[in-house]
Amino acid sequence: MIQIETLLTFAVYLVFLLAVGWYFYKRTSDIEGYILGGRGLGGWVTALSAQASDMSGWLLMGLPGAIYLSGMTEAWIAIGLFIGTALNWIFVSSRLRVYTQLTDTLTISSFFEKRFNDPTSLLRVGSAVIILIFFTIYSSSGLVAAGKLFESMFNIDYSVAVISGAVVIVAYTFMGGFMAVCWTDFFQGALMFFAIVLVPLLGTIDNGGISVVEADMVSKHISTSLFHNGSGQAVSVLAIISTMAWGLGYFGQPHILTRFMGIRSISELPKATAVALIWVIISLGGAVVVGMVAIPMFDGLHGGEQEKVFIYMIGKLFNPWVGGVLLAAILSAIMSTIDSQLLVSSSALTEDFYKKILRREASEKELILVGRLCVLIISIIAMSMALTPGNTILGLVAYAWGGFGAAFGPVVLFALFSRRTTWLSALCGMVVGTLVLVFWKDAGLGAQMYEIVPGFVANFLTIFLVDTIAPQKNEKILADFDEMRLELKK
Numbered sequence: 001m002i003q004i005e006t007l008l009t010f011a012v013y014l015v016f017l018l019a020v021g022w023y024f025y026k027r028t029s030d031i032e033g034y035i036l037g038g039r040g041l042g043g044w045v046t047a048l049s050a051q052a053s054d055m056s057g058w059l060l061m062g063l064p065g066a067i068y069l070s071g072m073t074e075a076w077i078a079i080g081l082f083i084g085t086a087l088n089w090i091f092v093s094s095r096l097r098v099y100t101q102l103t104d105t106l107t108i109s110s111f112f113e114k115r116f117n118d119p120t121s122l123l124r125v126g127s128a129v130i131i132l133i134f135f136t137i138y139s140s141s142g143l144v145a146a147g148k149l150f151e152s153m154f155n156i157d158y159s160v161a162v163i164s165g166a167v168v169i170v171a172y173t174f175m176g177g178f179m180a181v182c183w184t185d186f187f188q189g190a191l192m193f194f195a196i197v198l199v200p201l202l203g204t205i206d207n208g209g210i211s212v213v214e215a216d217m218v219s220k221h222i223s224t225s226l227f228h229n230g231s232g233q234a235v236s237v238l239a240i241i242s243t244m245a246w247g248l249g250y251f252g253q254p255h256i257l258t259r260f261m262g263i264r265s266i267s268e269l270p271k272a273t274a275v276a277l278i279w280v281i282i283s284l285g286g287a288v289v290v291g292m293v294a295i296p297m298f299d300g301l302h303g304g305e306q307e308k309v310f311i312y313m314i315g316k317l318f319n320p321w322v323g324g325v326l327l328a329a330i331l332s333a334i335m336s337t338i339d340s341q342l343l344v345s346s347s348a349l350t351e352d353f354y355k356k357i358l359r360r361e362a363s364e365k366e367l368i369l370v371g372r373l374c375v376l377i378i379s380i381i382a383m384s385m386a387l388t389p390g391n392t393i394l395g396l397v398a399y400a401w402g403g404f405g406a407a408f409g410p411v412v413l414f415a416l417f418s419r420r421t422t423w424l425s426a427l428c429g430m431v432v433g434t435l436v437l438v439f440w441k442d443a444g445l446g447a448q449m450y451e452i453v454p455g456f457v458a459n460f461l462t463i464f465l466v467d468t469i470a471p472q473k474n475e476k477i478l479a480d481f482d483e484m485r486l487e488l489k490k
Contacts, residue, residue, distance in 0.1 A: 009324025010153070013331070014168055020183055043268035045186045047275035050259035051283070052189030054085070054250075058397045059287050060196065060330050061145050065307035067291025068298075071223030073235050074291075076243035078284040084247025085280050089273040092251060093260040095416040097269070098487045100261045102480060107347050108254045108408065110356075115415050116423035117477050123427050124356065127408065128348040130434060131254055134403035135345045136382050141396030142338035143386035148304075149330050152311045159387055165334070166383045188329075193279055195329030196286035199310065202317050203293035210289075216296035242450040249401045249452055252408030254344045266488070338382075346374035398450070399441060406437040406455025414463050419481050425466035433459025 066074040103114040113124035146165025151158050214224045221230035294309035314326045350371040414421040437455030
């Protein structure tokens, strides 16, 4: 039974989030402000909001659960994610910030259209459709995590728990838009960092140190090495590549890329990059240790229960007041991703369908209203998916993450680094990458190789081949690309 101290702490936190949403609701007057915050984010807010929206509930639930079941061989996911994070901040952030301002675009879909001067609008509409499909799946993973958290805390039915979590998340996203999402993510990122440092530290001490934890893992035939499984067999190179391939997904994640688009100035990016990389390496390391420490603490968890080890650990190690704060950190991880996904999906519907196709002359007030209604529609669909029994957090995240990486990753890289790329090659690459990913997953080949790898490679090769046959010749596009590079040198 949940203690009143924990409940009060949790309630205060939820009220705070709603207050932030209301604060920015009163200060959002145009669609650019609702979708991109007027490009006014500072370095610290950009860094923490980007990483909080990136990591989601799988950092505190999905990844520790995977380590708990399979041991250190699953830590290759964390290594791949750190490398992907670093490359994204170092190579993508500044170019995307400059280029989206030069093209006066608010969404990734509209950026693709203007960057390549697509006369058909297929790039914009197609990418918007992909965003809606995969973000609905991704959002449902967060609602599964919220459901498991609320179910464990309040001892209520899972379906009621999912709906309760959805109501809170949708409320402040609906009201405050991009700035509410980023500022709540800033506070949530700080709280997540506190939790992911404190919990594994005390858990390790409570279990007698890391050497005792490793000994227990060995006795249970769970891997303590990156390169060998629990039976002592070497992990194949193919398996390592497949697991590390999570890092490829970063180049195509719209909810992370929009943070780069919304920062105040590229002069803020070096500071934001440093903060983000420090946050992510410590957080990923902490999540891995949580999974390890849970092995001697809790026996026989499976069937999705392993994803609750962080929750169980908090209940065992901390008093109710501190426990309430740390449980709020889990909700922070969940909310900080879902709110971003709902907003990007809403932006795609509003900017790339409603304004582009249905109502070109729509007023700012009308567009904001449509954006808020789209948040509600998408959340209802995601919630219905989350209510399906048997879905695991990591499984849902893996498919959606792979979908964005395969569909958008190479397109973003070619858009920012290649003068030769045309709208046709970008469209062909996006379609081929998505189809290969879906086929690979549906054919059951994901057990041999994570589907993002063949999808990403197919997309990249398609763009390269089409560019070789029919390179970009439009002088305006070539001039815009050169202007972007000049802006970076200023």
